[in-house]
Amino acid sequence: MSKAMTGAKMVVQALVDQGVDVVFGYPGGAVLPIYDEIFQQNHIQHVLVRHEQAAVHAAEGYARSTGKPGVALVTSGPGATNAVTGLTDALMDSIPIIVLTGQVPTFMIGSDAFQEADTVGITRPCTKHNWLVKETDDLARVLHEAFHVATSGRPGPVLIDIPKDVQFATGKYTEKKARKSYYQPQVKGDITSITELAAAMEKAKRPIFYTGGGVINSGPAASQLLRELVAATNFPVTSTLMGLGAYPASGDNWLGMLGMHGLYEANMAMHGCDLMINIGARFDDRITGTLDKFSPNSKKAHIDIDVSSINKVVHVDIPIVGDVAHVLEDLLKVWKSRGRKTNVEGLSKWWDQINEWRKVDCLKFKQEGKIIKPQYALQRLEALTKGHDRYITTEVGQHQMWAAQYLGFEDPNRWMTSGGLGTMGYGFPASVGVQMAHRDALVINVAGEASWLMNMQEMGTTMQYGLPVKQFILNNERLGMVRQWQQLLHGERYSSSWSESLPDFVKLAEAFGAKGIRCDDPANLDDAIMEMINYDGPVVFDCLVEKHENCFPMIPSGKPHNEMLLGDASTEGAIQGAGQALV
Amino acid sequence: MSPLKIKKGSTSHSAYNLHSGYGDVTERHTLAILVENEPGVLARVIGLFAGRGYNIESLTVAETDHEGHRSRITIVTSGTPQVITQIKAQLGRIVPVHEVHDLTVDGPSVERELALFKVAGKGDARIEAVRLADIFRANVVDSTLESFIFEVTGTSEKIDAFAELMRPLGLVEVVRTGIAALSRGN
Ligand SMILES: Cc1cc2nc3c(=O)[nH]c(=O)nc-3n(C[C@H](O)[C@H](O)[C@H](O)COP(=O)(O)OP(=O)(O)OC[C@H]3O[C@@H](n4cnc5c(N)ncnc54)[C@H](O)[C@@H]3O)c2cc1C
Ligand SMILES: Cc1ncc(C[n+]2csc(CCOP(=O)(O)OP(=O)(O)O)c2C)c(N)n1
Numbered sequence: 093m094s095k096a097m098t099g100a101k102m103v104v105q106a107l108v109d110q111g112v113d114v115v116f117g118y119p120g121g122a123v124l125p126i127y128d129e130i131f132q133q134n135h136i137q138h139v140l141v142r143h144e145q146a147a148v149h150a151a152e153g154y155a156r157s158t159g160k161p162g163v164a165l166v167t168s169g170p171g172a173t174n175a176v177t178g179l180t181d182a183l184m185d186s187i188p189i190i191v192l193t194g195q196v197p198t199f200m201i202g203s204d205a206f207q208e209a210d211t212v213g214i215t216r217p218c219t220k221h222n223w224l225v226k227e228t229d230d231l232a233r234v235l236h237e238a239f240h241v242a243t244s245g246r247p248g249p250v251l252i253d254i255p256k257d258v259q260f261a262t263g264k265y266t267e268k269k270a271r272k273s274y275y276q277p278q279v280k281g282d283i284t285s286i287t288e289l290a291a292a293m294e295k296a297k298r299p300i301f302y303t304g305g306g307v308i309n310s311g312p313a314a315s316q317l318l319r320e321l322v323a324a325t326n327f328p329v330t331s332t333l334m335g336l337g338a339y340p341a342s343g344d345n346w347l348g349m350l351g352m353h354g355l356y357e358a359n360m361a362m363h364g365c366d367l368m369i370n371i372g373a374r375f376d377d378r379i380t381g382t383l384d385k386f387s388p389n390s391k392k393a394h395i396d397i398d399v400s401s402i403n404k405v406v407h408v409d410i411p412i413v414g415d416v417a418h419v420l421e422d423l424l425k426v427w428k429s430r431g432r433k434t435n436v437e438g439l440s441k442w443w444d445q446i447n448e449w450r451k452v453d454c455l456k457f458k459q460e461g462k463i464i465k466p467q468y469a470l471q472r473l474e475a476l477t478k479g480h481d482r483y484i485t486t487e488v489g490q491h492q493m494w495a496a497q498y499l500g501f502e503d504p505n506r507w508m509t510s511g512g513l514g515t516m517g518y519g520f521p522a523s524v525g526v527q528m529a530h531r532d533a534l535v536i537n538v539a540g541e542a543s544w545l546m547n548m549q550e551m552g553t554t555m556q557y558g559l560p561v562k563q564f565i566l567n568n569e570r571l572g573m574v575r576q577w578q579q580l581l582h583g584e585r586y587s588s589s590w591s592e593s594l595p596d597f598v599k600l601a602e603a604f605g606a607k608g609i610r611c612d613d614p615a616n617l618d619d620a621i622m623e624m625i626n627y628d629g630p631v632v633f634d635c636l637v638e639k640h641e642n643c644f645p646m647i648p649s650g651k652p653h654n655e656m657l658l659g660d661a662s663t664e665g666a667i668q669g670a671g672q673a674l675v
Numbered sequence: 676m677s678p679l680k681i682k683k684g685s686t687s688h689s690a691y692n693l694h695s696g697y698g699d700v701t702e703r704h705t706l707a708i709l710v711e712n713e714p715g716v717l718a719r720v721i722g723l724f725a726g727r728g729y730n731i732e733s734l735t736v737a738e739t740d741h742e743g744h745r746s747r748i749t750i751v752t753s754g755t756p757q758v759i760t761q762i763k764a765q766l767g768r769i770v771p772v773h774e775v776h777d778l779t780v781d782g783p784s785v786e787r788e789l790a791l792f793k794v795a796g797k798g799d800a801r802i803e804a805v806r807l808a809d810i811f812r813a814n815v816v817d818s819t820l821e822s823f824i825f826e827v828t829g830t831s832e833k834i835d836a837f838a839e840l841m842r843p844l845g846l847v848e849v850v851r852t853g854i855a856a857l858s859r860g861n
Binding site: 212213221241274275400402 | 718
């Protein structure tokens, strides 16, 4: 069945048919017909952001916190180019979003028309796929296909570029199910490899689950199955930054995050294991450190839906291509049917060893005196928000790592952070997207003052839509992460890593009509945090913290896991030789 | 899609250094990539090679199935076995790529290239050029009193060899189509 309608109407119709309730966007000449259609309906709410980059990050926050794709709508030329950072961010972190861009009319394409940019050309390397639609009759099909591509297989951002004449013209609207897409990634894992893994699990003396963002991507069932698998086998489990919450932080087998700023016990266990089971993680360089010394004595299994993730950087022994939930379900079945065996004796020694490592207590810090330590601020935030229906977003820097270390996540989809691209300015708009999806939840953006300033214009959005997001700024008046590297790597020459001329954040909040809270005394911190939580509306919390605190543990670039730096260690000459060239 | 073979290795080589690469012997592979014939698909394939730093030694592309909207891209590339595996996997995840075949490992295949050579000269050189062209079964597709255009079809090596021979005889210009390849049998 197909109905005739204009291209602009098709856009709205397709979004409704795909179950979209919110679109984040910013209008301009090339998308006015679509905005006109949005104006004349009540199914979809449009959220007017203050910068197109923010529209895309908001869509990412919406997507990551709901498991549904996020949608952004921007105009041609500068609207589209402003979206590029968000698209790249979503590509790196496998976040399903659909970005609609306006384009100059088809008959003007290629003429350097006003606000013309080669949007599909510019965004080809930073989208999973993109389309320029030149016929209104193709538009509905492409819109539905875009949702399918964004959400199937390894999720990612897609973009549809729609010339203005295509929006005005009338064509046939095709329904969602009209055509089966040729894009059908494999979700079931190969049963022989799964059996091989089950057999390896039975023998392993020092196994570890190394889980990642793919568990979150796979959906809540995957997290459930992971928990079941961990409980049944009693294997230890660690996770990347992107996978936090898949296994609960309060769980007995939880070792904490691994990697460059991961926990001592997690990294030591990765280094010493004899069976590494990678579930939906991609052996990122923040995890592996120097590759030739990465977990040298382990057999490695890797479950990933994307063939290109397997053997990309680390050679694995048991590759399993498939969706986490599907593979874990089969793995559990196979392992159970073989008699639920593990190497109990080996495991018990392994846990003894892990418990020794745990005693190092690598996250310990001392809160003394009148200056708030950032770790303390997060520890208190954790304690005071624990019982709430809580979602955390972050910006990028030291505060992001401390948030990953000191906040505990019990469930998936509760933690939104820019991992792969490390985009400063991600957290605030992401918090807007999360709050739009969860109107009654407590949404907190843990920020550094420098990152926060990159998209602070979104204060306007929070006020306009009454979004009570809490901006928890750990203000060290430094580009802290950069300063830390300069201290360790560049002879303490702090080139441009000072946050100069900072605004008065309390007044800034008030200028937008929001609430500002400043706290610089550990004795007042709890009260101030409670005031933030209890305030019904957006809050900017300026938490003045120790200016030169370093983020530890840290595996210096070019070093293996077992050479990590702990807080009290000497850091002189920690990064030398080839390590200096790494980022 | 043909399942991409993922090579298993021994645990002692489980981690390798990015710079030297494990198995650092460079291999030359011919890949046949069947794609949906939609705008931008070639740019996607080439952009992948450029963006990730892979080599393209030869590239040919044309629509092969008009009804089915399919085109076939033949790429000759080189890299370590690990890089070749990555190239195939990366190609496979491009949405409009339907199939990736590695003709170098999938069994025997036939590779051919067509080239046109413009050779200018007089006297003995001219006679020698025609004599050699005959040995190479080259066709004369154009001639003037002072030049020929030869058409040669064959393996890349044959074309290289012909080019070597023509150089001293007044070779002016060469154009090569790049490699077209098909696996043998069915
Ligand atoms: C300042 C800074 C410091 C950082 N330090 C650390 C650190 O110390 N530790 C750390 O862990 N990270 C750190 N990161 C993040 C790091 O850069 C990477 O983003 C992160 O480690 C990647 O996580 P991941 O391996 O889980 O992969 P993701 O990027 O989440 O990728 C997911 C993987 O799962 C696969 N997948 C997707 N969907 C499915 C599915 N349904 N089924 C199966 N597989 C699927 C994908 O193909 C992909 O391979 C840091 C980032 C920043 C900005
Ligand atoms: C858009 C962007 N530009 C530059 C960087 C490099 N960078 C990483 S962390 C950082 C400093 C962040 O400072 P702040 O937000 O104050 O956080 P802190 O590290 O002090 O907690 C910078 C500049 C980046 N990640 N993103």
